[in-house]
Amino acid sequence: MSGSRVSRRRFLRVLGATAVVGSLYACGRGPTPGGSPAPTPSIRPAPTVPTTPISVFPTAVPTAAASAAPTAPVSGGRVTGEIEFSYYNWGPASIQYFKEMAAAFMKEYPGTRIRLTLPPGDQYTTKLKILLATGTGPDIITTTDITYKLFKEGRLLDLTARVEADPILLDGSKFIQAGWDIYRFGTGHIYGLYSGADTHLLYYNRDLFDKAGVKYPGADWTWDDFVDAAKELTLRKGEKVVQFGTALGILVAYWGWANLVWMEGGDIVDRRPFYSRLTLNNLPVLKVLQFIQDLMYKYKVAPTPEQASALGEAGSFESGKVAMLLDGGWSIQSRKAIKAFRWDVQMMPRGPKGFIGAFWPGTPMQINARTRNPDLCWEFVRWFAASKEAQTLIAKQLIQVPARLDVAFSSVFLRQPGMPPHGDVWVKSLERARPADIQHPNQQEMMDKVWNPNWDKFIRNRMTPQEFAVTVERDGNKVLQSG
Template sequence: MRKMALFGILFILVALAGCRSEPQAVSFMVFGDPAEFAAYESLVEAFEAAQDEVDVTLSHIPSQGDYRTKLATDFAAGTPPDVSLLSFRRAGAFIAAGQLEPLGPYLAESDVIAAEDFYPITLESFTWNDQLMCIPQNISSLVVYYNRDLFTAAGVAEPADDWTWNDFLAAAQALTQDTDGDGTIDQYGLGVEASLYRLAPFVWQNGGEIVDDAAFPTRLGLTLRPAQLALEWFVALQTVHHVVPDRLAEASQDSESRFVAGTTAMYLNSRRGTPTYRESAAFDWDIAPLPRGAQTAGVLHSDAYCLSATATNKDAAWRFIEFANSPEGQTLVAQSGRTVPSLVAVAESEAFLDPAQRPARSRVFLDTIPDLRLVPLLSTWDEIEGTASEEIDRAFYGDIGVEEAAVLARDRTEEYFALAARP
């Protein structure tokens, strides 16, 4: 009798074990340097430790350019990751092609996060035809990273919160030096990418627009006088004032590498540079807001977790996205330095405003949020931005004049505006 009872118990245990479902698989692809990748590894580990119903496979493409290429290729082939990170500037192409699952309905049903928890501009940047398509992970402005040691050595005052274009240029000039007297610049005052995205806030600060109509753009607006004057000022940083490396010097060592090496005093970047600078920069550094022109303005940097429309386990993928954007998930990534959290409560917490971590002036990212503006939400914006940046780059390094660059940027991108799908 006892043997029969034991056999019955064993039979039940085996049956229960056989009924236990396998975890639902979800694939997640990210880009970034090792410090950034480590943050996402921690995120996935924390999610999987909290539950056993969903198994997330994390893949990593270090180069952002390679990531974008692979993502486009995978979507075109019908084999995209279930969850991916997309900038609002590039999400339009995937949305217009019907490749992303709208996440507004999921958010509306969530007991973990709600729309009112986020900075509104981040939700706006991923809204298409009144549908929220992706859940924003971060909100960042473009800021000036600066080497405090070089400022001190040159006797230059650190940037004030209300500094101007003239203050910015004067600092860059004082910090551009031939330290060994051989006639070659050894230390540059500034490093900046010569692109439309970097130029945009300076155009807005000068009272200009980067497109002809912010509500319904049909062409670039760089030929209009306020915008062209901002482009002229931007280009002159290299061609006239030589506070930025010329094309040959930039090719031999890019400006971000120079900043990390301590031979460039200021570098313009979003928050995503912070983990690398914390890990690799052997000097004291901090951040400052962009210098102001006739008015203040900044350009939004925001990435979001997006769900593929072809994902097999959509509910499981949503659970991961929901966790990643919960206070716990955003806190984990914020502690790496990678993000300015899109959740207001986490952005205002010590997880982001950690006084023991650089940059000491992290609140600059929050104080400048009211000044942030969006580039247009168009399916072809990536092509528009890339093509225009080619002409801006040529002007920046003295190959063509500012007026010619503005005209060429306008004319070469007109077809992309004509082809664009828009909200």
């Protein structure tokens, strides 16, 4: 749904890690719960979804260490001129990162200049909309939440011919393929590309597992295994929980639990990434919703919103008082500073349909249709996404999986300081993955008016899974179909 990457990052770093959240999207809580309960008609079968997720890897994956040697430009290095690259910043480190990327490109392409515009994340989309509406705007746009809207308005350059002519981008043995559907619009033409990928992982405190004598999570874990471990790792003194087996983390967000629904054989929308209606009142969705409530109110292994709010930082994974957390791979970089205990990551537990990962694009890039230098724009975004030099710089940031597979599986990425012992599952979790984000022109209105206030009731146990599913599907689809 319409949630920019920055919203997802801020949500996880500031709120999601402690589960101090009562809404789906970290856009603020809904109104005070109340009103009549929703009707409960019969449950429909789950919508038909693909049984085989997109496979992003070849049968034999390259394992050679990545070289930082520059890749020869497609144009032969003849591009010149100046363009503006715009992306949101999430702090000083990100500003420095983009400066280094721009400098590396300009060194390899003499006669070019990359001008960076890096507003704070909470201002990016608003400013971009204003600039584009006036007929200006940056040459290179980096967004996911309004990409389809920009395509419909004719503001994006068609990249199909360039992508199809490239020797790397559409080669599944060289480049992660799961993200292309995010940028295929209309008759399947391509309007963007990405430099990396991200997904969801299970973080765990090795010291707490050892102390309790519980076996570490394995790649073959089921959700039943997860619950059993969480029970053993939850400690109480009288009625007070002093150590939680888990925290909800990303399970408070639609994009955080949608792949649990996939693993049950369903989905929350009729199609991805551009959907027409919500599909919530079916058994796979209801089973996952019940699971989320049960973690808090039946098994009592995860803090409720009220408990998490009272605990504050003391209820975070970093506090050492939470044994497991479902979170994104992007948090590996911030957690490398943890010294108080040993921790690791594993693939998320699997469901009846096996494991299906969630795909997020790293640095999604589109080109403004009104740019005066499309060749330079293409050369830069292609270099960013597919050159070994740029991909190696991305690998060293430890904030996303490089899109080039030889770099993703190299020691440069997997053996760098800060990578946990099983960091390779960050890459392997993308082997069977589907796009996590979904878009609809009216979805932000639907989120604000319908989903968030009802989710607030649901997460506080004031609404059953079916009441939530029926109400949000019915009222949400009315908003989606209006206008």
